[in-house]
Amino acid sequence: MEVTIEKLDNFGRGITYIDEKIVFVENALPGEIVDIEIINEKKKYKEAQVLKIIKKSNDRIKPLCPYSNECGGCDLNHLDYSKENEFKYTKVKELVKKYLNEDIEIKEISFSKENTYRNKIVLHGKSKVLGQYKKHSNEIIPINKCLLVNDKINEIIEQVKEDNIEEVTIKTSNDLTNILVDIKGEITNHDKLLNIANVLIVNNKLLSNDKSIISPINDKKYYVSSKSFFQVNRFLTSSLYDEVRNTVKKIKPNRVLDLYCGTGTIGIYISDYCKEIIGIDYNKSNIEDANKNIELNKCNNIKFICDKVENRIEAFKDIDLIVVDPPRSGLDAHTREILKELDSKTIIYVSCDIMTLMRDLKDLNTSYNINYIKPFNMFPRTYHVECVCVLNSK
Ligand SMILES: C[S@@+](CC[C@H](N)C(=O)[O-])C[C@H]1O[C@@H](n2cnc3c(N)ncnc32)[C@H](O)[C@@H]1O
Missing domain, CATH: 2.40.50.140 (Nucleic acid-binding proteins)
Known part of the structure; x- marks a missing residue:
């Protein structure tokens, strides 16, 4: 037809x-x-x-990736990159108009030029076939190389692709000096991998001296363990965090909440411009790294709590700034209610899901004005778009 x-x-x-x-x-x-x-x-x-x-x-365009038709990793390999950025910008603009019905400023979309932006990949394996899941399926598409990751990660894929692996997570530091490999399955050549990787974990057993790599973001550096969250775009994360930092520099807040703080990256990134910061994340590995990151960056004004945001948020008062960076599901209804009651002067919402961002902004809009939204193409070749949104108390 x-x-x-x-x-x-x-x-x-x-x-x-x-x-x-x-x-x-x-x-x-x-x-x-x-x-x-x-x-x-x-x-x-x-x-x-x-x-x-x-x-x-x-x-x-003709996709550069040979697995493009089958692999579930990318959605837009067939679209010119500048048009992809336009598509994401327009998507934000149209959704803001539809859901918020307001003349909100949408700043220019930021993007990185390089293709090999990812500092992490997770591959799945079965019967000595290692690869990505096929679109909408659990079938594994064998891959030798991914064009979105850096060469160091592709070298590791080359080393392990014929092993009997169920799942492998490979991470590098943003400057590519450190490599982490975490494998579920059997590998034939531990020694060779230990020579390349700074961290090697096989079936939950640590085989290297270190359990985390150190990754820089601009003037700060961070421990990242296998199970910890870390922004995957090694070229654009500093711009994303700078957007947050620039607002913080202007308002010089006293008390700050860094909610869904991961390994404490944003809190530590803005710590030079705040008096006191409290970060919350429910992932134990994140908070272990976050506490080590306090020392690594010689920060003395930040504390981390390991718990669900919704369990702790009610306890706070007199907050000048709240940074939220939730997972794709966005903010739960209880957290949104408390955020409205808390009446912080400013909220900076970092979002990786435009639909839940719209839902949450619509709700928060009863107590906060939306100052602006800035999109970032943190995940080129996929449909996802990241946004930083600044809200001010009404
Ligand atoms: C998008 S990441 C942001 C991490 C960090 N801000 C960064 O830029 O690296 C979302 C984080 O929320 C955490 N998380 C998800 N649901 C949570 C909840 N209900 N309470 C606390 N943390 C949660 C996850 O562990 C993850 O670290």
Whole structure:
């Protein structure tokens, strides 16, 4: 069936209509005429795949990645990178208009030029096949190399790809001087891996002297363990954190909450401009690293609590600034209520999910004005967009 693609949806899929019903078409771009096959039909929408491109968009590029059609890691390999940035910017702008119905300033999108931005990969294995999950499936697509990660990570993939591995996590420091490998499965050459990796964990057993690598972000450095969270874009994280730091420099807050603090990265990054900071994260490994990061950065004005934000948030008063950087699920309803009651002068919301950001901003908007939103393309080649949003108490 021949259709014309009208625009991209929030997940980077082409949108067309058949008998007034919306159809989502993967790997199709606006303006293209494509021959499609319906692969899934629901009450309100259909999903389709492209059989043939009849009229190609000028924005279409030939994917550099040989696994592009199958691998579930990327969504937009077929779209020119500058158009991808435009798509993400427009997506933020349109959603703000739809959900907040306000003339909020959306600053220019920041992006990095380099392709090899990822400092981390997790690969899955079965019967000596190591790779990424196929789109919408648990089938493993064997991969020898990922174009989004740095060469050091690809070297490790090369070393272990023929081993009998269930799962491997490979991380590097942002300056590529440190490598961490955490394997579930059997490996043949421990010694060779120990020569390359600073941290080697096999089946939860630490085989190296160190259990974490040290990764710099601008003028700060951080311990990162296997189970700890760390921003994956090694080129753009400092710009993201600078956006937060620039607001903090202006307001010079006394008491600050760093909620969903991970390994304490943002709190420590802004600590020179605040009197006192309390960071909260429920992941034990994060908080262990965060406490070591206090010493590493000689910070004496920051404390970390290992617990759920929603369990602790009520206890605080007289807060000047709250930084929140929740997971994709965003802020839970209880936390949002307390944030409104706390009436902090400023909230800086760092979000990795535009839909939950919209929900949360709509709610917080009853007590806070939304000053601006700045998008960051932290995850090139995927549909995801990160945003920093500054809110001021009404
Ligand atoms: C997007 S990460 C941000 C980490 C950090 N701000 C950074 O930039 O590296 C979200 C963090 O929220 C933590 N988290 C998720 N749900 C939580 C909850 N209910 N309470 C506390 N921490 C939570 C996770 O452990 C993770 O470290």
